Amino acid sequence: MTISYRTVLRADLPTLLAIEAELYPVDAWSLDIFESEFDGIPDTRYYVVAEGKEIVGYAGLFSPLTGEVADIQTMTVVKSEQGKGIGKALLKLLLIEALRREAPDVLLEVREDNASAIGLYQSAGFEEISRRKNYYAPGIHAIIMAAPSHLLSEWVTR
Numbered sequence: 001m002t003i004s005y006r007t008v009l010r011a012d013l014p015t016l017l018a019i020e021a022e023l024y025p026v027d028a029w030s031l032d033i034f035e036s037e038f039d040g041i042p043d044t045r046y047y048v049v050a051e052g053k054e055i056v057g058y059a060g061l062f063s064p065l066t067g068e069v070a071d072i073q074t075m076t077v078v079k080s081e082q083g084k085g086i087g088k089a090l091l092k093l094l095l096i097e098a099l100r101r102e103a104p105d106v107l108l109e110v111r112e113d114n115a116s117a118i119g120l121y122q123s124a125g126f127e128e129i130s131r132r133k134n135y136y137a138p139g140i141h142a143i144i145m146a147a148p149s150h151l152l153s154e155w156v157t158r
């Protein structure tokens with residue numbers, strides 16, 4: 001099956017909501033959150049990855065076109081396709097876009113117990129800069145990670 005990457009369409013929303021509900025039982029994004037993110041275009045950019053016609057992952061970036069710090073908003077690969085390099089490819093797409101917009105640094109939040117996501121972000125050059133207690137839900141804390149663009153630009157070309 002061919003894997004393809006493209007920018008998101010509003011028609012993808014039902015699929016994204018279904019994947020959210022499955023993968024984030026505690027803090028799934030709602031339709032309103034997705035719509036406000038899509039309303040934020042061009043400051044936001046969302047990609048989906050599809051296997052044939054089936055969406056198997058998506059990722060989103062907030063990066064104003066003014067050289068400001070960028071944020072990774074979300075990054076998700078369906079369970080059956082995890083560990084095959086799709087997350088890495090999606091992260092590269094987001095970072096290439098942030099670098100094109102001359103973001104000096106990129107930030108993100110990740111659950112402190114999410115070893116695979118933290119491993120992916122560390123491999124790209126992200127480091128912990130602080131923590132937020134109860135960020136996702138009571139008792140579910142976030143690590144804030146950041147990376148400077150010079151490190152990221154080296155990683156995306158690897």
Ligand SMILES: CC(C)(COP(=O)(O)OP(=O)(O)OC[C@H]1O[C@@H](n2cnc3c(N)ncnc32)[C@H](O)[C@@H]1OP(=O)(O)O)[C@@H](O)C(=O)NCCC(=O)NCCS
Pocket residue numbers: 023074075076077078081082083084085086087088089109110111114115116117118119120121123
């Ligand atoms: C986190 C997630 C996006 C990673 O996507 P993926 O397609 O599974 O990851 P990849 O196969 O591209 O792996 C990329 C890198 O992640 C790291 N990684 C992956 N699984 C890991 C694990 N269990 N432990 C440590 N590092 C891991 C490795 O550095 C790996 O690179 P390598 O294979 O060259 O060693 C995916 O697992 C996912 O959607 N999880 C559920 C939702 C989620 O937690 N999203 C993150 C929100 S911040």
